[in-house]
Amino acid sequence: MLGGTVFQVSGMTCSHCEASVEKAVLTIDGIKAVKANASKGEIKVKGILTDEVIEKIKEVVSEAGFLIKE
Numbered sequence: 001m002l003g004g005t006v007f008q009v010s011g012m013t014c015s016h017c018e019a020s021v022e023k024a025v026l027t028i029d030g031i032k033a034v035k036a037n038a039s040k041g042e043i044k045v046k047g048i049l050t051d052e053v054i055e056k057i058k059e060v061v062s063e064a065g066f067l068i069k070e
């Protein structure tokens with residue numbers, strides 16, 4: 001996936017972790033695409049990233065059991 005905003009996410013170890021983070025973030029209104037990379041410890045997000053949406057991303061990622069580094 002080209003472009004997108006990168007967030008550092010700790011705790012992902014395998015493809016299942018990537019899938020759960022992607023699924024969680026995709027539920028947010030305004031998010032168009034998400035690509036998680038466990039080995040890099042990051043997710044790439046495409047969409048309209050308002051402050052509200054960014055807060056929501058942090059919320060759903062932590063609910064899924066992972067942590068976005070500020």
Ligand SMILES: [Cu+2]
Nearest residue numbers: 013014016017
């Ligand atoms: Cu995993």
